[in-house]
Amino acid sequence: MMQRTYEAFLLLFLALLSKATSVKPCPRPSLPQDDSSFCLSWRLAVEANNLRGWRTVPTQCFRYLETYMIGGQYERDIDFILGQILSYANGIALSDDGMDAWILDVDDTCLSNLFYYKGKRYGCDPYDPSGFKAWAMTGGCPAVPGMLGLFSKLVNSGFKVIMLTGRDEETLGQITAANLHNQGFVGYERLILRTPAYKGQSAVVYKSNIRKQLAEEGYRIWGNIGDQWTDLQGDYVGNRTYKLPNPMYFVP
Numbered sequence: 001m002m003q004r005t006y007e008a009f010l011l012l013f014l015a016l017l018s019k020a021t022s023v024k025p026c027p028r029p030s031l032p033q034d035d036s037s038f039c040l041s042w043r044l045a046v047e048a049n050n051l052r053g054w055r056t057v058p059t060q061c062f063r064y065l066e067t068y069m070i071g072g073q074y075e076r077d078i079d080f081i082l083g084q085i086l087s088y089a090n091g092i093a094l095s096d097d098g099m100d101a102w103i104l105d106v107d108d109t110c111l112s113n114l115f116y117y118k119g120k121r122y123g124c125d126p127y128d129p130s131g132f133k134a135w136a137m138t139g140g141c142p143a144v145p146g147m148l149g150l151f152s153k154l155v156n157s158g159f160k161v162i163m164l165t166g167r168d169e170e171t172l173g174q175i176t177a178a179n180l181h182n183q184g185f186v187g188y189e190r191l192i193l194r195t196p197a198y199k200g201q202s203a204v205v206y207k208s209n210i211r212k213q214l215a216e217e218g219y220r221i222w223g224n225i226g227d228q229w230t231d232l233q234g235d236y237v238g239n240r241t242y243k244l245p246n247p248m249y250f251v252p
């Protein structure tokens with residue numbers, strides 16, 4: 001009896017030992033080094049302004065960007081930012097002098113060029129000034145999802161909303177005003193486009209100059225929203241700046 005019990009324990013011990021020694025070591029966790037992993041890093045670097053002066057989206061990121069831009073995440077990212085903007089704006093006590101202002105960029109901040117950029121492989125193709133101008137001249141840019149709601153809330157709260165764009169006033173002034181109107185952006189204080197005096201200036205210099213003038217007029221710039229870092233850098237940028245996502249192109 002004792003012998004049998006001893007043998008049974010011995011067999012159990014050997015079985016457990018053999019199982020323990022046959023377990024393979026855990027593989028070191030690692031992320032797949034595929035395109036989407038690279039493209040996520042690339043997009044993060046773009047949005048964080050760690051990558052500057054880039055001219056085209058890396059070709060291997062075409063499908064990744066397509067999924068990001070039209071698969072729902074782009075809209076969710078904007079929606080998240082709009083929530084932050086609203087909670088900040090709701091906490092501002094407005095003065096009664098009518099000088100509490102917000103600055104909104106136009107392209108891919110209020111009006112979306114996503115449909116146009118779809119035809120440019122979401123920025124994998126190089127910038128095409130005449131193609132973009134032809135698109136803008138249609139006056140058919142839809143509103144960026146959620147932006148009209150934010151715009152209306154700012155206007156209805158009593159803020160003076162100033163649209164500031166690098167679009168050329170001479171050629172695109174009328175159609176831009178019409179496009180904003182047909183998308184419901186009604187009731188803004190001013191639409192400022194690039195006049196010949198600012199031609200050739202970088203976006204940072206041009207927009208800083210305009211904001212300086214607005215500040216000298218007495219406007220208090222509470223917030224500034226743009227899809228490009230160059231909308232939000234320089235002088236008189238405002239109390240808070242908000243960067244909307246745009247991994248399709250870079251404006252110097």
Ligand SMILES: [Mg+2]
Pocket residue numbers: 105106107108109226227228
């Ligand atoms: Mg823009």
